[in-house]
Structures are given as C-alpha cells and as structure tokens.
Amino acid sequence: MPRDSKSPLIQKIARQAYATFRGFDASAVGTDQAFLDKQNELIELVTAVRAADLKIAPRQSQAGSKAELASPPVTYMHICETDAFSMGVFLLRSGASIPLHDHPGMNGVLKVLYGKVSVTCFDKLEGGRGARGEPPPTQSAAAARRSVGEYSEDSGPCLLTPLRHNLHQIDAVEGPAAFLDILAPPYDPDDGRDCHYYKVLQATGAGGPDGDPKERRDEEEEKEKEEVMWLLEIPQPEDFWCGGEPYRGPAVSV
Template sequence: MPRDNKTSLIQKIARQASLTFTDLSQSNIGDNKDLITLLTEVRAADLKIAPRKPNGSKSNHKPPVTYMHICETQSFSMGVFLLDSGATIPLHDHPGMNGMLKVLYGKVRIRCFDKLGKSPDQAESQTQFVPPLQPFQKDSIWRAVLRATVWYSEDSGPCLLTPQRENLHQIDAVEGPAAFLDILAPPYDPEDGRDCHYYKVLQTVPDAVRKAEQQEEESWLLEIPQPDDFWCGGEPYPGPKVSF
C-alpha cells in the first residue's frame, strides 16, 4: 500500500540522491546506507504505478520498453523503465556514471560486464579467436569480464553499478512484465562524454587464453549501433511530484 507520510518516499529518495551524488569524491555509492535503505523500501504503489499484465499480442509498433521521467538535476536523473514480458534492454554502458536500479514489480535478470584494458598483446590475441571482422570494426572490439548474472524482484535490494565495476549491463524481463526505478549519476550528456553505447557478445574467450590471467569468464564484445529490435517509448509518470 502507498505510504501515507507527508513527504512521499520518492521525494525522500530524490533528496537523498541529491546529497549522495553532489560529491561522490568522498565515498562510494555502496557506502550510502541511507539511499540504499530508501530504495529497498520503494514499491510500485508508492509511485502510483499498477503492475502491467502480459501483452498477448506483439505489435511491431509498440515499444518493448517505455520510460517515465521523474526528475533530473546536474548530479543525477531518475525515472522508471517498464518492460513488456520477455523484453530486453540490450547490453549497454554508462560511461563515467553510477547507476542504481530497484525493481518495482516483476522479475529481471541483469548481466554485468567490465571492460578489460586493451594492450598490444590483447589486441593481437583478439584477432585469433573472434569471428571475422570488417576493418572498421577492429577498433570497436573489447575483451570483457562477466562479473555477475543476478535475478532481482521487488523484494530485492537495488542493483549498484559504478564507473569502474559492472558498468556494462543487459536487463531482461523474465516470467512476465517488469518495472524498475532507475537512478543515473551524473545523467547522460553526450557533449561531456557520457553517451550510451551498445555491445554484442561475440564469443567467450577460450579457457587456454584466460586461464593464466584469471578464472572469471571472459568474452569479446563488439560495439554496435542501437539494435533494430529495441527502442524505448515514453509515457507520463503518475506518481508524487519531486521538487528541490
């Protein structure tokens, strides 16, 4: 049930996010227990969002994902993503940005990767095992580590992403429609180098190549344009207003 406090929970989250992300040089987002606690509490009803039913008919004209904008400041943006049953937000990055995702209803699977730095040896080894590439693609291939594959529901705490850790991620709605509250800090800004890039997993790095370095699963990722079967629509946010 929605909380009957004078100050809405989403307003409290926004104020705490503003405090947290105004100066991250002094701390890590994982250390901010106040914001994590508030996000763990939030439910769809707090934002006056009713869980969607599965869409039986798949229309080519209906976006698989929609976005409800809540607020944006210089330090962070906040909104809600709603995913149809089986929808996917493709593997993408948030360069130089922190992210916090809290599922409001349904269940999502989040796969997180980290890029590995390119060295001359890595660049040479990449061409030995990946599928044939066009010449213009060779500067867009990255060796990466699969850090985690985790399932989240409304009873889970938030998923935390940082510029250094688990920044590349893919989000899949499983077992029906899903929605999650999304905080990005700072917001996307292509003019300041914070633009969204999409990636495709080409193949897993063979064990013989990676065994001497580390045991985590490694893959080669190819930076690609936004996939043709993914686009994001917009719809109004129905919940309590946020102000500063």
C-alpha cells in the first residue's frame, strides 16, 4: 500500500483497518501471513495515536459532583462504520466500568488515549469444563480463563480475536479514561454478532471482577495473571448505560 504522509493519523488508521479486516476469515487467521502483515501495520499506527490526534481533551475528575453523577458512566463517540469494521471512542468517567461482555466472531483493537484502564479478559474454554475437567456449577455457566492487563496512553493496543481475549471488562483506574475502539466486523445482531453480558460466578482468587479494585490497581502494568473461572450470561447490568457524544476530530472516510 502506498505510504500516505498527509492524511490525519485517524484517517490512516481507518484505511488500514479496512484493508486488514475486509473479507476477514476467522479460520485462516493463524496461517494467513498477508493478514498478519496488515494487522501489524494497523497496530503500529494505532500505537502512535493520542487524544490530541482526535481533538479530545482529557477530562478532569469531578468525582461525586452533581454534574458527574447526572452524566452517563460511559459515553461513546462514533467515528465511522463499514461492513469490515466500526471505530469510535469510549470515554469513562472516574471509577466507571464497562461490564464483562463478549464480541462473538469479532476482532478488537483497544488503544488508551488518556488515563489508565484495567482490562480483564477471558477466553472461553472448550467444552465448558474447568481447568481440571470438572463440570460447571450450573447448566448455563461456561468456563473461562482470565487474564488482567493495565494500559495507559503509552501502552500498545490491547487486542482481542474471535478466540483469544474475546470477553472483557474494562475499568477506569485512578480517574477518567478514554480509549479508541476498533471492532471487526462490527456488532450485528442480525448476523449472529450481538453483545452479551456475563457475571463471574466463582472467583478462584482475589483481584477478579468481583474482587477488590485496589488489588487490581496494585498489579504491574500489562502483567498477566491467569485463572480459570465460571461465567454466567446475565441481562445488561442496570448501573451501566452508555451515552453518546459527537466526534469532533479529523473527518474520516473509507
């Protein structure tokens, strides 16, 4: 692909996301070198993006203020959507969380623009059995392996694929945070890609989504800690809702 030095970075990211994920074939990901090369170029571009590139000013914490309590915990800024991917920015107010959810058959690229987030990822395990082959505690629970990473604007992106890290919970750490989110292909309930929410039934150690958030903060950045847990699908949690805000950064067209 010819190098394009004049376009805004977010436009280059959109073009590269389209080139990477157009006609995505989940069964060929591990062996498709052309896909991996394009994905690496996308990761390089996304790693460089900062809040200023999107004309987003980092928000200050107004913890407990009336204005903050009246605002949604999470706000989405839509940038663009094609049949290959969707792209936008999630803004989390201080202490906000995006509860544990999945991205069926999808890839994801999450890059922090300001603040710090803790991302707790899960991989569903084959056959819905625990690490030692034990059956689930209820018929509808699924086993999953958990890992935790912390990301700031200087971190590379957090990646998810249809099989790896496909479920995640995202918590703002130490104040407000924002991240760029690319999902490929986009959510589409009519094509089997609806968003489901989960709760952890059984935590096998401290620091999980039901654990003490302070213990999560104490983890070293991007240090992964893996544990096997049980997940139960639940309706969207009542204390989570997502508002909308217009995107005011450079125009993007794909």
